[in-house]
Amino acid sequence: MNSEPDDPAIDRVPADLLETAACALSKNLCDHCLGRLFAKLGFGLGNEERGRALRVVLAMVGEREDESTPFISREILERLPVHKEDIQESGMEPAPDTPTSSWNEPSSPSFNRAWMEEVSEGGKCWLCEDVFHSLDELASVVLDEASRWEFSTFSVGCRMDPRTVEREQLLWQECGGVSPEPIKEELNREIGKRVFERLDGVEFDRADPDITFVLDPLYRSITCQVKPVFILGRYRKLVRGIPQTRWPCRHCRGKGCDRCGGTGRMYETSVEEQIGKHVVKILEGEDFKLHGMGREDVDVMTLGTGRPFILEVRRPRKRTFSPVDLEKVINEGSGEMVSVHSLRRASRKEVPLIKGAPSLKRYRALISSTSSLDEEKVKYNISLLAKSPIEQRTPVRVAHRRADKVRRKWVHEASVEVLSDGKAVIELLTDGGLYIKELLHGDGGRTEPSLSSLMEIPIEVETLDVMGVLFEDEMGTKEGVESHGKKVQGHNGKHQTDAQKEAQE
Ligand SMILES: [Zn+2]
Ligand SMILES: [Zn+2]
Numbered sequence: 001m002n003s004e005p006d007d008p009a010i011d012r013v014p015a016d017l018l019e020t021a022a023c024a025l026s027k028n029l030c031d032h033c034l035g036r037l038f039a040k041l042g043f044g045l046g047n048e049e050r051g052r053a054l055r056v057v058l059a060m061v062g063e064r065e066d067e068s069t070p071f072i073s074r075e076i077l078e079r080l081p082v083h084k085e086d087i088q089e090s091g092m093e094p095a096p097d098t099p100t101s102s103w104n105e106p107s108s109p110s111f112n113r114a115w116m117e118e119v120s121e122g123g124k125c126w127l128c129e130d131v132f133h134s135l136d137e138l139a140s141v142v143l144d145e146a147s148r149w150e151f152s153t154f155s156v157g158c159r160m161d162p163r164t165v166e167r168e169q170l171l172w173q174e175c176g177g178v179s180p181e182p183i184k185e186e187l188n189r190e191i192g193k194r195v196f197e198r199l200d201g202v203e204f205d206r207a208d209p210d211i212t213f214v215l216d217p218l219y220r221s222i223t224c225q226v227k228p229v230f231i232l233g234r235y236r237k238l239v240r241g242i243p244q245t246r247w248p249c250r251h252c253r254g255k256g257c258d259r260c261g262g263t264g265r266m267y268e269t270s271v272e273e274q275i276g277k278h279v280v281k282i283l284e285g286e287d288f289k290l291h292g293m294g295r296e297d298v299d300v301m302t303l304g305t306g307r308p309f310i311l312e313v314r315r316p317r318k319r320t321f322s323p324v325d326l327e328k329v330i331n332e333g334s335g336e337m338v339s340v341h342s343l344r345r346a347s348r349k350e351v352p353l354i355k356g357a358p359s360l361k362r363y364r365a366l367i368s369s370t371s372s373l374d375e376e377k378v379k380y381n382i383s384l385l386a387k388s389p390i391e392q393r394t395p396v397r398v399a400h401r402r403a404d405k406v407r408r409k410w411v412h413e414a415s416v417e418v419l420s421d422g423k424a425v426i427e428l429l430t431d432g433g434l435y436i437k438e439l440l441h442g443d444g445g446r447t448e449p450s451l452s453s454l455m456e457i458p459i460e461v462e463t464l465d466v467m468g469v470l471f472e473d474e475m476g477t478k479e480g481v482e483s484h485g486k487k488v489q490g491h492n493g494k495h496q497t498d499a500q501k502e503a504q505e
Helices: 015-024 031-035 047-062 074-079 084-089 099-104 109-121 131-146 162-175 183-197 271-282 323-334 350-356 375-385 436-441 451-455 479-484 494-501
Strands: 153-158 211-216 221-226 229-237 287-292 301-314 338-346 360-368 390-393 406-409 411-418 424-431 460-470
Touching: 015 031, 015 047, 015 162, 031 047, 131 183, 131 211, 131 221, 153 183, 162 183, 229 271, 229 323, 229 350, 271 287, 271 301, 271 323, 271 338, 287 350, 301 338, 301 350, 323 338, 360 436, 375 411, 375 424, 375 451, 390 436, 424 436, 436 451, 436 460
Parallel strands: 153 211, 301 460
Antiparallel strands: 211 221, 229 301, 229 338, 287 301, 360 424, 360 460, 390 406, 411 424
């Protein structure tokens, strides 16, 4: 079946494809690196098969005794291992003579062996330095690391030696690949395939894997990028005097100094630590971060249904957990300060939703005044607060770190009970981002109206507690919020969103 010069099948093989392949073989390339120059041709083929096929075709075409393929030089022809004399000279077994049998079994062992040995005879592949011979070993490096992590989706990424990438680009420039694929992509895929075959119950996922193994094929070193675990729930802060998140010492920025007694922190603990320390231990993570739906002041408790939060656990070795068990561990370990409920697994996408979600907040404040608090008068004036928008200029106490501007917020529900000692308990449902202490004492006129300005008496806020942060199903649709007493549509959009950034302090 040696081709006649006018064999139409041969004439149809595009010359540019063969020319590129011949050009590439002016360097010593392995089949992977040769085939990769044509990676989009031949659906379902691997690059190694492409490379091998091109070598066969070049050998066949090159044996024609005519001038139609001047680009196949003697040197290149000698590099094609299917060339009979070469194989006989090198003492290798010749490829099966019957073309039918070799085409039916393109990867018969004798065919392959002769080939690979010949390719590497003149040294390693110029481009990849024979890295494709080590795919199984490289996969083992990944599998070894993989055994230390729990994951259900993964991907593999190779960190290439810049010199390899440079050689590849040089090859593209010189010979012009028809549809070349970068070496990195083939390596990622081939190693990923081998890892996948040897692991049970995991999926290959390039877009958003639990873990990405980053391999250096040259040095066989490996690192991994691990997706954090996110847990959504609600917390109640049962004590005053701890901040929501860790707060490094202002003077030493966490290093430890005399002011903070060497602890590096402003407060002994935080809601974040009281929740995170248990979870990070169970999931064997390296660190954690709490994302709250707003935050309360250090001296404010959060009671009632609590405040939604997402705990992010970084670089967790384990990813599965029982929300019920987790809740129990946290509440048993930290329950005197912080308790949690309604835990569930969340995703990274939910973090901005939590942080930016429009919300309504319930508060309970204990107030007192140097003037007397007449129950009827307080009731009447507090009902006025729920009837008009509150124009609130950034409070003095936070002005050093928040833009000074006037925000318009609403009070949706308000009630009062005057106690026998002359103090009063006020309960409020308000937009998120309304500063409640200022709503009551007036902040020297910066919040208008305030309970103090309406009653024309000084008001002191003795304690303030968050009784719940309402969002999603509790708020329902915008219309649904009406059931909380006041239509909020129309001032529920933008203001509510930056409400969260400027959450109640
Ligand atoms: Zn190669
Ligand atoms: Zn310090």
